[in-house]
Amino acid sequence: xxxxxxxxxxxxxxxxxxxxxxxxxxxxxxxxxxxxxxxxxxxxxxxxxxxxxxxxxxxxxxxxxxxxxxxxxxxxxxxxxxxxxxxxxxxxxxxxxxxxxxxxxxxxxxxxxxxxxxxxxxxxxxxxxxxxxxxxxxxxxxxxxxxxxxxxxxxxxxxxxxxxxxxxxxxxxxxxxxxxxxxxxxxxxxxxxxxxxxxxxxxxxxxxxxxxxxxxxxxxxxxxxxxxxxxxxxxxxxxxxxxxxxxxxxxx
Amino acid sequence: xxxxxxxxxxxxxxxxxxxxxxxxxxxxxxxxxxxxxxxxxxxxxxxxxxxxxxxxxxxxxxxxxxxxxxxxxxxxxxxxxxxxxxxxxxxxxxxxxxxxxxxxxxxxxxxxxxxxxxxxxxxxxxxxxxxxxxxxxxxxxxxxxxxxxxxxxxxxxxxxxxxxxxxxxxxxxxxxxxxxxxxxxxxxxxxxxxxxxxxxxxxxxxxxxxxxxxxxxxxxxxxxxxxxxxxxxxxxxxxxxxxxxxxxxxxx
Numbered sequence: 253x254x255x256x257x258x259x260x261x262x263x264x265x266x267x268x269x270x271x272x273x274x275x276x277x278x279x280x281x282x283x284x285x286x287x288x289x290x291x292x293x294x295x296x297x298x299x300x301x302x303x304x305x306x307x308x309x310x311x312x313x314x315x316x317x318x319x320x321x322x323x324x325x326x327x328x329x330x331x332x333x334x335x336x337x338x339x340x341x342x343x344x345x346x347x348x349x350x351x352x353x354x355x356x357x358x359x360x361x362x363x364x365x366x367x368x369x370x371x372x373x374x375x376x377x378x379x380x381x382x383x384x385x386x387x388x389x390x391x392x393x394x395x396x397x398x399x400x401x402x403x404x405x406x407x408x409x410x411x412x413x414x415x416x417x418x419x420x421x422x423x424x425x426x427x428x429x430x431x432x433x434x435x436x437x438x439x440x441x442x443x444x445x446x447x448x449x450x451x452x453x454x455x456x457x458x459x460x461x462x463x464x465x466x467x468x469x470x471x472x473x474x475x476x477x478x479x480x481x482x483x484x485x486x487x488x489x490x491x492x493x494x495x496x497x498x499x500x501x502x503x504x
Numbered sequence: 505x506x507x508x509x510x511x512x513x514x515x516x517x518x519x520x521x522x523x524x525x526x527x528x529x530x531x532x533x534x535x536x537x538x539x540x541x542x543x544x545x546x547x548x549x550x551x552x553x554x555x556x557x558x559x560x561x562x563x564x565x566x567x568x569x570x571x572x573x574x575x576x577x578x579x580x581x582x583x584x585x586x587x588x589x590x591x592x593x594x595x596x597x598x599x600x601x602x603x604x605x606x607x608x609x610x611x612x613x614x615x616x617x618x619x620x621x622x623x624x625x626x627x628x629x630x631x632x633x634x635x636x637x638x639x640x641x642x643x644x645x646x647x648x649x650x651x652x653x654x655x656x657x658x659x660x661x662x663x664x665x666x667x668x669x670x671x672x673x674x675x676x677x678x679x680x681x682x683x684x685x686x687x688x689x690x691x692x693x694x695x696x697x698x699x700x701x702x703x704x705x706x707x708x709x710x711x712x713x714x715x716x717x718x719x720x721x722x723x724x725x726x727x728x729x730x731x732x733x734x735x736x737x738x739x740x741x742x743x744x745x746x747x748x749x750x751x752x753x754x755x756x
Contacts, residue, residue: 303574306574306581310569313561313562313565313568314565316562317562322555322610323606325558326591329558329561329562330588330592332565332585332588333561333585336581336584339581343578354575358574361574
């Protein structure tokens with residue numbers, strides 16, 4: 253089960269996203285990748301997503317240790333294993349287009365590791381909220397970016413996206429914990445805010461470092477880099493996060 | 505790739521194992537499970553294997569953090585993910601035969617957790633040796649036990665066994681490390697000995713606690729419990745381990 257707004261609107265990204273000045277969405281990889289800047293942007297994107305999945309695997313597996321029951325442990329292990337399979341698909345795609353997966357991932361290691369280091373959950377509920385928030389933000393981002401990709405890259409990103417959505421498990425557990433003790437909600441609301449703040453801060457670091465990727469994210473290379481549009485994309489993702497947290501009983 | 509003797513002899517268990525006094529191997533689950541003691545033994549076995557896979561998942565994912573490169577991290581994550589899928593099959597089988605998977609696993613939590621707590625690798629190479637030793641001992645044990653099972657349970661155990669064998673990756677890396685610095689071999693040999701010692705000590709604890717399981721392991725319920733035969737099974741597994749370690753350049 254998916255939870256909340258982003259999943260109900262598969263067309264969300266293309267409705268709110270800017271138009272496609274380069275028309276890359278109508279082309280396949282063979283044609284679109286002839287543009288070296290577009291190619292560099294997609295390699296960056298796949299590298300960033302691949303390392304993100306590998307890091308998520310590692311952290312979910314680590315957080316599984318906090319599980320109060322064997323069933324809960326198995327659920328988090330299942331999410332971790334799903335992230336690993338996403339990693340495999342993205343890594344294999346990098347290899348397929350002739351890129352060294354490790355080299356593509358390396359520019360993003362510091363940002364993800366920094367994020368996870370700053371947001372190590374101190375208990376099971378914090379781990380669940382992190383799993384849910386991470387899964388949701390990843391979905392929103394994948395959906396935003398899919399509309400800007402050539403057809404082959406888009407198919408891959410949407411396929412990986414389709415297979416996420418294990419967050420329903422986390423939602424159910426967090427709701428039950430807040431029902432049982434409403435004070436838990438206040439603590440977890442603070443935690444969710446910290447997660448989002450840290451995610452934004454690491455993302456902005458990546459945006460500043462990786463010109464080709466950032467330019468593509470805001471609508472194509474033809475118009476050049478538009479920091480304001482990056483800001484708007486972050487706003488859309490933050491807004492969706494805030495709505496999800498409110499629905500979960502956490503004032504964000 | 506599989507490495508060393510145990511994999512070359514698929515018939516190993518049945519050659520060296522005692523005869524089947526109960527003839528259970530010729531029966532299917534529906535028929536064999538009418539015997540409540542046999543049923544209890546198989547539920548114990550599936551519970552023990554399932555929790556073993558879940559614990560292995562957790563530890564391999566943890567050890568992936570020690571990986572020196574992203575490729576190495578991905579390899580260990582792959583092994584972890586494979587263990588998780590074994591866990592799923594065993595857990596689903598427990599549910600299929602009407603058992604609560606958690607209840608079936610619980611009696612074995614302390615032994616596995618004790619083993620892993622006592623054998624936390626202090627570096628990447630120790631982690632690799634542990635992954636390889638664990639994978640190999642598990643294969644040997646699965647093979648020993650398969651011959652004593654009804655046809656349905658045997659098919660499941662052999663299917664899970666077939667899908668192991670990621671140890672080749674570890675073997676290659678450990679060999680290279682010993683070639684580069686032979687002193688590493690001495691340290692890892694001690695480590696492998698400690699792993700085996702701890703595995704035996706935890707197994708003996710399980711054997712002492714779980715009568716139905718132990719009786720089945722030594723050849724069937726008709727002849728009653730035979731501690732000497734349990735000892736012989738442990739000997740066969742230890743011997744195979746010693747040969748593997750020698751071939752790896754580690755005097756065990």
